[in-house]
Amino acid sequence: MPYEHLRVIRDEPVNRRKKPRFPGFPKPADTRQHGRALQASLARVVAATEEPEPGFDERRLLRINVVEGFRPEDLEAIPGLTVVSQEGRDVALLFSSEAALALVDQRLSTLARDGTVTRGDLLLAIRGFDSWRAEDRMGTALVQLGLSEPHESIVDVELWPLDSSRERVAMLVAFEAFLTLQRMPILDRLNQPSLLMFKLRVSAQQLTALLNYRDVRLVDLPAQFGFGIDVFQVDVNELPAVQPVPEGAPGICVLDTGLAAAHPLLGPAVGDTANFVERGEATVDTDGHGTRVAGLALYGSITECMRDGFQPTLRLFAGKVFGNDGRDQTRFVEKAVDEAVRYFHETYRCKVFCLAYGDRNKIYDGRHIRGLAYTLDRLSRDLDVLFVVPTGNLLDHDLPDDALEDYPGYLMQAAYRLLDPATAVNAITVGGLAEFEQDHDAQRYPERLETSPLARRNQPSPFTRVGPSIAGAIKPEFVAYGGNMAHHHLRRRRTTQRLGVISTSSRFAEGRLFDDAPGTSFAAPQVANLAATVLRYLPHASANTIRAVLGAHSRMPGEADTLLGENDAAKLALCGYGRIDSRHLFESADGAVTLLGEDAIATDHHHFYELLLPDDFWHGRRRTREVSVALAYCPDVKTTRIGYRAVKLSFNMVEADNLEQVTGWFNSNRVEAARKLQEASTRVTVTATARSKGTLQCATWTFKASGTRRLFIVVTRKDEIWYLHPEVPEPYALAVTFRDLENLEANLYVQVRQRVQQREQARIRARG
The missing domain is CATH 2.60.120 (Jelly Rolls)
Incomplete structure (x- = not known):
């Protein structure tokens, strides 16, 4: 018998946490020698950068390597040092005036002579000084792929998001003047509290100037979103009867390539669609990805509905934020997502958003959270909304030749980490599970043994990407069906035919109501469907409550548990907390x-x-x-x-x-x-x-x-x-x-x- 969920009651008292005593940082064995080494390190940096890099003022950008756990803000106790960023557990970047450098050098001289000095705890926690070079400003995709065109390429430039409003304005004015002088056209701007970006068209020579501009944090190639691997069409001759959406049904919003809103299985549930790409286009889905995502977001499992009937219980909304044809490179997708979320939240009170793609040019490298993930984290807190995103996919050419033998070991490579925005800590990230084991050929010729699936049912999809996110945060949190791959022994190639996820097709006018595609992009909307459905039973639930109730009902799939054995790190990196069990998710028993x-x-x-x-x-x-x-x-x-x-x-x-x-x-x-x-x-x-x-x-x-x-x-x-x-x-x-x-x-x-x-x-x- 189903019952409504109960309340958990907090006990009194509420107590203050007793902070553990800080044991202090380890001190070098010879403090005088440490002072001499630091002084020499600082002198090398100053000599190598006699001409400071251009920026909005005269200060140098100084890299300071510190012991892990050191708080970079403590360095601001030295007048003239201003913390810019912490780019790793042991790397701090600071703006330094010439007077500050002279004071640091003076204190290092005293430390080298006497072994002690005023605020010596700061100097003893420093391992060395260095500069922030052009190669440090190059993003992963730019390093690996280079400019697409040496004379005219689009790049995304991230500046230091300074906390001081006065300094931020001065930096923006100076940077735009620099761009004008260098004749670099500005295609788009993005200004958020902890994110400051420009989209530019540059030549190879102009790129060099950017990489040597002090206020540039990172330069990388623009977004390249990965939607899937292959598509197999499924013919359906008879249309199941579609029941009307109940009154007061909660909404689910898909932010994608648009929507084929006239699809007979989607149309009755559509509340509104809007275009945020700013090209004067309609919201129609010319790619097909958005329509596939929408079908799964609305129904959860198309295969179950094909058996039991189509009964939409959610109101469907769709925002076109990406065209998937390359032409939208001139506008930040972060801005389109921000505008779309605010529109659907303010107009229709949408709380659950499915953003089912990942940027192939932004593989997480363990450094800072990038633009789209940060945007989702900020919107999640500001609006109390929930985003559901995929881990991202590996393409066929990413996989090793011996993937069949090496599965799942190859998935743990650093190059197979999450794609932006899967690293967003306030969003739900979803990885893929294999659902089917027989590909197209195996179903047509069951007597032959020509193909072998890479994964078995309920094991990680062979193309799913892996966590963790920043500071080791568990990602993905959940897994859902994303598809499989099979190895064809005679043809010596891999296939995904009939191994993907079945969903609604934008080509319904051609008589094909459904199609099949593999990818974690189609795992994410299944979880988004469960999240939005929670609101049918808990209409006033916060995004935190939705996440918590999903988490409390997640379990590691037995097949994945057996496959990965005692490797707990692999389980968390591939499957997170597991698959959501919906049996008692909405009501207790x-x-x-x-x-x-x-x-x-x-x-x-x-x-x-x-x-x-x-x-x-x-x-x-x-x-x-x-x-x-x-x-x-x-x-x-x-x-x-x-x-x-x-x-x-x-x-x-x-x-x-x-x-x-x-x-x-x-x-x-x-x-x-x-x-x-x-x-x-x-x-x-x-x-x-x-x-x-x-x-x-x-x-x-x-x-x-x-x-x-x-x-x-x-x-x-x-x-x-x-x-x-x-x-x-x-x-x-x-x-x-x-x-x-x-x-x-x-x-x-x-x-x-x-x-x-x-x-x-x-x-x-x-x-x-």
Whole structure:
């Protein structure tokens, strides 16, 4: 019997987090020698850059290599040093005046002579000085591919997004004057709080000038979006009856190549379409990708609907933000996405957006988050919306010749990392799973053994890209069906025919209502469909709550678990938290109960929750029981700090005798002891260290032995030093599910509901 999900209730008190004492950075064995080495390093940099690079003022851009964990803001204690960015865990970039360089040199002389100096802790944490060179400003695609045309190519130029509004304006004025002098046409501009970009047309000679301009952070090739690998058409002769969309149905918005809105399976659900490419075009989908994505976003699984009938329960919206023909290179897709999201959110209150493509020219290299991902992170927080994006695809020529034998090992290569915007920490990223194993030839000639699938059903798609994102954040969070590949032994080539995902076709007027295509682009809308469907049951849910409830119902597919064995890093990089189980996603049942809660936590505080599990959950014969916890939040972000997230929330689940024991552990900084007590005593799917690196954190604990336990969840917040608003409570959502997997007579829901009601009544009485 289905029931509405219950509330999870926070316990009192709310306690401040006791900060651990900082042990300090390791000191060099010989401080005098360290001072001499640093002084020589600084002298080499100054000598090599006697003529400072052009910029909006006279300061030098100085690269300072520091010990890992050092806060670059501390260097601003030296007058004349201004932090520009942190480009790695041990690299800080600063603007430095000549007076500041002289002061640093003077202090290094003192350190070299005496072994001590004023603010010597700063100098001892520095490993060396260097300059920021032209090669440091080259993006991955530019390094690998070079300019497409030596005399006239389009490039994306990222400037340092300075915090000072006065300096930012001065930098923009100076840079545009530089472009005019160099005769580089400006095609588009993008100005966001932590992202400042220009799209330019340049020659090889002009590119050299750009790469030696001090205020340029990065130059790279423009977006090249990857939509799929191959397409196979499926004929359908009879049109299933389409039921009308229910009144008040939540919306789902697809941002893609447009939409064939007259498709007989999509048309009845379409609310609005709009074009944001600015070419005077209609919103029609000439590519076909947007229509395929829309069918999956609306229905979830076309193959199931072909069997059970088409019943749209969502209202479909579509924004054309990319034309997929190369002509839109003159405009930033970030701007089109920003405009589209604001339009559909403000006009129709859309909360779930599917952006099903990835930029092949922006493979994540472990450095800062790039333009589109940052745009999604910022919009997610500003508007309380949820984006669902794919990991991106490998093309056939990316795969090794021995892919059949080397699968899935080859997927873990650094070159196969995520594509922008899959790195966005506040969005949901989806990887691919194989659904079908027989390709076109294997189905036509079943007696022959000419082809072999690279992956088996529910194993990672052979072309799915891998995480993690910045600072090790788990990406993708989820997986869904994205397609498969097969190796043809006689022809010595790979094929995807009849191994992709079936969806609606833009060529329906030719009699083809459906087509088939492989790619993680078609995995993402399946998850977006589930996210939007949550709003049918929880119409006022925040984006955090949607993410949390999806996470609490995710499980690693058994086939993928077996394939990857004990390689936990590969499991997280390929599958994240797994595939979403929709059986009890929207409503609880007698033996599967979900509790949801939202709150906001102050900096350096703990929140405590006791899980009100009934005795029946623990007692009885030895059997498998699961408790899953998911935490979701949407922090402010900054591209110029390695600590990209302004706020870091985390949770631990611990077993204790009472609430006082739990608060004692966390208030006396014995968190590790409490964490090990719970995570060592049962099988946990994702450790606290691994999950805490992302903004969606999920874990499942498995219990088999009988015996009553008291379980508590502890949510903790700490902030980055650069965050300007630590006084603002950070909102978060919590979802907890527990399931009795082997007791068919379980009747947990009524007992839990009764306990929740008793706790609420007791709290009301206590408040008097």
